Amino acid sequence: MTTTLMDKDAVFSSMSDHPAITALRNWKAEAVVDAKFAFEELTVTIAADDIREACRMLQSAGYDFLEDVTCVDWYPAEPRFHVTYHIWSLGLKQRLRLRVMADSVDPAVDSITVVWPSANFYEREVFDLFGVRFNGHPNLRRIMMPDDWKGHPLRKDYPVEGYR
Amino acid sequence: MPDFLPAPIIESRVDDPTKDRTMVLNMGPQHPSTHGVLRLVLEIDGETVNRIVPDIGYLHTGIEKTCEAKFYQQVVPLTDRIDYLSPMSNNLCYCLAVEKLLQIEIPPRAQWTRVLLNELTRLASHLVWLGTHAMDIGALTVFLYTFREREEILKIFEMISGQRMMTSYFRIGGLALEPPLDFYSRVQAILRILPEKIDQYSNLLTGNPIFYNRLKGVGHLSAANGIALGVTGPPLRASGVDWDLRRDKPYSSYEKFQFDVPTSTDGDVWARYLVRLLEMRESLKICQQALDGMPDGPIKADAPKVVLPEREKMKTQMEALIFHFKIVTEGFAVPAGEVYQAIESPRGEMGYYVVSDGTAKPYRVHMRNPSFATLQALETMCKGRMLADVVAVIGSIDIVLGEIDR
Incomplete structure (x- = not known):
């Protein structure tokens, strides 16, 4: 069984030499809402307003490859949407997971396409299937579903068989 | 740093038609060189491509949503259907992710067999790429040869x-069945003939001036742009980024194999062609090592609550029958948590993000697919070049629409 660190204080104290933790702490420690280390994967929850700057800062700290942006719907809990970013460092050969929460009423997160242009399709996919808007995205349209589709299929309150 | 931003949609310039020098051309979704149902909206100025907007989603089947309604073990067949040219890579990635959540140890023989089959998958997938790519360029013969060899692997x-x-051959906790008796000798026979066949393709194409002139310098992608656009796998390595997850973040005992990661700094279609050809030879090396060093032992993990018991035991032992019944009817609970497992599929980084809420069905399964990201780089590679080069570039990034649309 690998070690598990469940909260921000535990991660900050026992992983202080981790490059991402060092960088985040030197940048703006209060932007980190929560942190978790489980299954040998580090998850850092960032305050919603700070995600773009956090990505920019981490990119310059060596976490240079955005692998993925996706979302998890925790309906009916609040905040309902957890937008998740997986970032890989080509130099350090390490992965980092960032997370941003969004409420169920008009969910919106800042777009990070200005930091990583590859977020373009990823964010469109999240918008299409979860209905989370990305502020500042250059082309926020549906990508998988037809343009006139009603609803967002990957939401938990959307039936698996679709609406009849 | 990248020198562009993602572009919005193509709009016709109706306000002043006299200044509108360009025309919008629709390519696909039934175009033979778009490798499936890819639709491209191109803005062209004469023969020069100004912009490309991919329109995808024609194959969207909601696999991620379907996964949430299935038991963990029932998701394995769904993963085959994502990247239908490399089913074993999908199976492996999903199984590794769930095994990480379950914290179960996979026996060495199962791991090595997985490596062997994954490299065979890579060979089969690259053979399809080579055949179709050459066919797009106009060299029809290679297609027949590569499909002949691919059939042997299939x-x-x-x-x-x-x-x-x-295939759905990998199971959470190991392999589905014991490999048949002459499996290893059949693989050995293929490994014996393939190097010669790859030489043959190489003789047909590498020295061919028509093929060379058609590919050289076309579809250039710089390393910075490749990283910014999320390109992975052979296209990124052809741009000079030495990154292979098999070596940099080993999984399923890849760290025990010796192989080189071919790279090139040219970043054009020709470089991608050479990198993939070299990669096929490296895969052959890995297959040979896997055959030579194949360990003994079981093919399934010792986890009776997760792995189905042997058929014989199920019929003779009460306990095994109970486990069998419970796994089939109720599935198995996976501890709450989230993991992201990435592997090097033939097309690049394939990642599975699995979230568990502690029940027998995954709360969320997300697939990060290499083709989806690589498609974003299409415009950068084709901009300012001839329309006919688009076909060469699509062939060189080796996309599979099944995994783009999911």
Whole structure:
């Protein structure tokens, strides 16, 4: 069984030499809402307003490859949407997971396409299937579903068989 | 740093038609060179491509949503259907992710067999790429040759799993069945003939001036742009980024194998062609090492609550029958948590993000697919070049629409 660190204080104290933790702490420690280390994967929850700057800062700290942006719907809990970013460092050969929460009423997160242009399709996919808007995205349209589709299929309150 | 931003949609310039020099051309979704149902909206100025907007989603089947309604073990066949040219890579990635959540140890023989089959998958997938890529360029013969060899590999898949393409051979906790008796000798026979065949393709194409002139310098992608656009796998390595997850973040005992990661700094279609050809030879090396050093032992983990018992035991032992019944009817609970597992599929980084809420069904399964990201780089590679080069570039990034649309 690998070690598990469940909260921000535990991660900050026992992983202080981790490059991402060092960088985040030197940048703006209060932007980190929560942190978790489980299954040998580090998850850092960032305050919603700070995600773009956090990505920019981490990119310059060596976490240079955005692998993925996706979302998890925790309906009916609040905040309902957890937008998740997986970032890989080509130099350090390490992965980092960032997370941003969004409420169920008009969910919106800042777009990070200005930091990583590859977020373009990823964010469109999240918008299409979860209905989370990305502020500042250059082309926020549906990508998988037809343009006139009603609803967002990957939401938990959307039936698996679709609406009849 | 990248020198562009993602572009919005193409709009016709109706306000001043006299200044509108360009025309919008629709390519696909039934175009033979778009490798499936890819639709491209191109803005062209004469023969020069100004912009490309991919329109995808024609194959969207909601696999991620379907996964949430299935037991963990029932998701394995769904993963085959994502990247239908490399089913074993999908199976492996999903199984590794769930095994990480379950914290179960996979026996060495299962791991090595997984490596062996994954490299065979890579060979089969690259053979399809080579055949179709050459066919797009106009060299029709290579297609027949590569499909002949691919069929031999598919026969091995059929022999081991009962299916040519939708194998579903890996299970959470190991492999589905014991490999048949002459499996290893059949693989050995393929490994013996393939190097010669790759030489043959190389003789047909590498020295061919028509093929060379058609590919050289076309579809250039710089390393910075490749990283910014999320390109992975052979296209990124052809741009000079030395990154291979098999070596940099080993999984399924890849760290025990010796192989080189071919790279090139040219970043054009020709470089991608050479990198993939070299990669096929490296895969052959890994297959040979896997055959030579194949360990003994079981093919399934010792986890009776997760792995189905042997058929014989199920029929003779009460306990095994109970476990069998429970796994089939109720599935198995996976501890709450989230993991992201990435592997090097033939097309690049394939990642599975699995979230568990502690029940027998995954709360969320997300697939990070290499083709989806690589498609974003299409415009950068084709901008300012001839329309006919688009066909060459699509062939060189080796996309599979099944995994783009999911």
